[in-house]
Every structure is written in C-alpha cells, then in structure tokens.
Amino acid sequence: MDKIPILRMGSFLLVTIQVDLYDRLALDLEADLVQMVNKTGSKGVLIDISAVSIVDSFMGRIIGNIASMSKILDAETVVVGMQPAVAITLIELGLPLKGVHTALDVEKGMNLLKSMIGDDHGDEDETDDDDTFAE
Amino acid sequence: MSFNTLKLLQKQKKNILEIWMKNQLSDDGLREDLISNEDLRGQSEELISALVTNLAGDDLVDFDADRWDPVIEILGGIAITRARQGFSPRETGRFVHSLKDALLEVLQREIEDSKQLFEESMKINKVMDNLSIVTFETFIKGREEVILRQTDEIAEISTPVIRVWDGILALPIIGTLDSSRTQIVMENLLQEIVETGSSIAILDISGVPAVDSLVAQHLIKTVSATRLMGAECIISGIRPEIAQTVVHLGIDLSNIITKASLASALSYAFKVLRLEVRKSSSIAKPNL
Numbered sequence: 027m028d029k030i031p032i033l034r035m036g037s038f039l040l041v042t043i044q045v046d047l048y049d050r051l052a053l054d055l056e057a058d059l060v061q062m063v064n065k066t067g068s069k070g071v072l073i074d075i076s077a078v079s080i081v082d083s084f085m086g087r088i089i090g091n092i093a094s095m096s097k098i099l100d101a102e103t104v105v106v107g108m109q110p111a112v113a114i115t116l117i118e119l120g121l122p123l124k125g126v127h128t129a130l131d132v133e134k135g136m137n138l139l140k141s142m143i144g145d146d147h148g149d150e151d152e153t154d155d156d157d158t159f160a161e
Numbered sequence: 162m163s164f165n166t167l168k169l170l171q172k173q174k175k176n177i178l179e180i181w182m183k184n185q186l187s188d189d190g191l192r193e194d195l196i197s198n199e200d201l202r203g204q205s206e207e208l209i210s211a212l213v214t215n216l217a218g219d220d221l222v223d224f225d226a227d228r229w230d231p232v233i234e235i236l237g238g239i240a241i242t243r244a245r246q247g248f249s250p251r252e253t254g255r256f257v258h259s260l261k262d263a264l265l266e267v268l269q270r271e272i273e274d275s276k277q278l279f280e281e282s283m284k285i286n287k288v289m290d291n292l293s294i295v296t297f298e299t300f301i302k303g304r305e306e307v308i309l310r311q312t313d314e315i316a317e318i319s320t321p322v323i324r325v326w327d328g329i330l331a332l333p334i335i336g337t338l339d340s341s342r343t344q345i346v347m348e349n350l351l352q353e354i355v356e357t358g359s360s361i362a363i364l365d366i367s368g369v370p371a372v373d374s375l376v377a378q379h380l381i382k383t384v385s386a387t388r389l390m391g392a393e394c395i396i397s398g399i400r401p402e403i404a405q406t407v408v409h410l411g412i413d414l415s416n417i418i419t420k421a422s423l424a425s426a427l428s429y430a431f432k433v434l435r436l437e438v439r440k441s442s443s444i445a446k447p448n449l
Contacts, residue, residue, distance in 0.1 A: 046206060071231075105389075105391075106391060108389050108390050108391065109355075110348060110351030110352050110354075110355060110386075110390065112387040112389075113386040113387075113390050114344075114347060114348070114351065114386055114387075115349055116389055117382050117385050117389070119384045122279075122385040122388070122389070123389060128389055128390065128391035130354070130355075130358055130359075130360060130390065130391040131390035131391075131394060133358065134391065135391070142355065
C-alpha cells in the first residue's frame, strides 16, 4: 500500500506529495502527520503539492484539517507549490484555506516557516538583523 | 417559369451579365478599393450561371428545394466575403438588386405579350427577393462572426501581465470585469506567478468603470487564488466613486490589501520585499 513519507528536518516536518491523492491516502496522511507532529514536537509543517494536479473538495478539506490540527498542536502549516489550476479549483469550490500559509516554492516556504518560528523564539535576533540592514 | 423564358434567359446569359456589370459599375456605391472589377465580374458570372441553370421547374417559390443549394452556397460565399471585407449592407444589397434590374430589363426587351411579361416578372421578383433574404442572412452572420472574433481578441490582449520588478507583477485591468474575463485574468496571472516566481501581484483596477457586487466577488476570488499559490495580491487604483459603491454595497474588502494608486502599491511591495529606492548623491549617466 502507498504511503506518503514524512521527513523530519530540524524542527520542521517536510511532506512532498508525489502521487495523486486518493481519499484513503489523504486520510492516512492526516493521521500520520498529526502523530508525527506530536511525537517530534515539530514547530512547522511544510507540504509540497507541486506535483498534485487534481483536487476535489475532500482534498481541500483534508489540507485545511491538517492545518487546524497542527495549529492546535502548536505547529504552523505551509502549503507550497500549488498549481494555478488547483488554486482556481479550490476557490471555485469555496475553499480559500483560511488558516493555511502558502508559498511559491519549498525554499520560500522554508524561509516563511523560519521567520514565523523565529517570531516566537528568536524575536530579538530577527529585529537586530533588520536594524543592521536598515542602517 | 415557362420553358421559353428559361431558354431565353439561358440564351441571354451573356447579355444579362453585361447589363448587370454595367449597372454595378455605374453605381455610386461601387467599391473599387475593396474589390477589383475582374473579381466582381467573376463573382457575377458564377452567380448568374448557377441561377440560370436552376430556374427550371414550377416550384420557384419553394426555396427549401435542394436544387437551390448551389445558388445559395455561391451567394452565401459572396455575402460572407463582403462582410469580412467591410462592405456596407447597402452595397451588398445593391449587388443583388442590380441583378434583378438586369433580369427584368432583359425580360422586358424579349417578351412582347404584356400578360406573360407580368407573370414572368413576378416570378423573377419572388426568386430575387428570396435571394436577397439569403444574402442578408449570411451577410449579418458574417458580420457577427467578425464581431465575435474581435471580442475574443480583445479579451485575449486586454489582460497583459507586466513584470514591473524582480518578484513583482502588475496587471492593469481595462474595461468591465465579467465572469469569463475574470477567469482569463486569473489564469494569466497565476500562470505568470508560477513562471516568474513572483511573490507579489498588483491588480490595478483604475480602468474598471464600475464595481458591483459581482465584480467585487471576482476580485476577491482572484486575490484568494493568488494567496493559495503563495503570493500576495494588492488591489490598487481604487477611485473614490468605487470606494463609495463598495462600502454602500456592503462588500467587505478589509482582508485585502488595497492601495489608492499603482505607485503606492509598488512602494508597499518594495517594503515587503525589503527593497529601497533612493536618490543617488552623484549624477550617474544612464547606460543607453
């Protein structure tokens, strides 16, 4: 049976979906991911869906669910690499994925996660950096 | 139509063509700039040949009969070409009506019995009336095709996505936003975001004449879709009247970043990307 691997990278979890998701797989991913967040105490989850070309309302809801669940477990979710067609479909389905952060690609997503987590922890460092930049 | 008249017309084919050409060439509405005389003669000759061979039989009025198909086809072809070339309806109408004049003139010359002349003329009249209806139907259809094509073209070219800076896209929208147009705008914008990897898109609506709840809905959709892609969308160019209507309609744009002008949207984008525009102290020569 297929399984989507969840990779750990520092304090983040990285999920790249390389196959078209069917319902069972998506539900498994949701369960696995929440378990993993809990076990590793991760602060951020990055989901790369650049290879996903088909979504339905169920998939949209699963992504929303993962975000909400991670949020409760104190982790931020970033969805990266969404295809234009997928974005249009989700909007037309009335699923704007309110609680989910998005980024164009994995690199930008990682930066976003870092800055968000950085806000929580190393707040001073971040502002210091900014100041030196400005001056 | 009686056998004799038919024979007569077939025999007089050359003559009819000559009279018809004379009529057309002496007409004020002759468009030598659009069609050469040789082409005109070719078209006319083709039409007359088809017409004369099809005049046989008594059921002239029955225009659904299959044997009219060649004539209708030729006439339709001429009408559509004329519509595309930009002939006016009057000029196209004159084309067919001058043929009627030519036919009647020949009949008048050749038939002596006035009763017979009347009967044959009436028949010719009926045929030619039917032909002019066909002409106009096809002419208008041709014009409509032209209009449809132009609409498509306008929709296609009226939504350019401009890369104003590395990572900043601008999309000026001119004209009314409807569902199909929003779809094109959205697709173009999202595609361009993927291609350029831009993280900020500016939607400039200073060219949109009016914003109603539907247009606002479309705008919100576009902004949400860009957000899903991982880019930020700013709406700029909101005129005071539009701000008034939006608030009066009770549309909530509070979770969308809106700026008054493209310039302020751009400066906001610079701020987000941590870019800075400064006046340099020395005068640098621009590289041309």
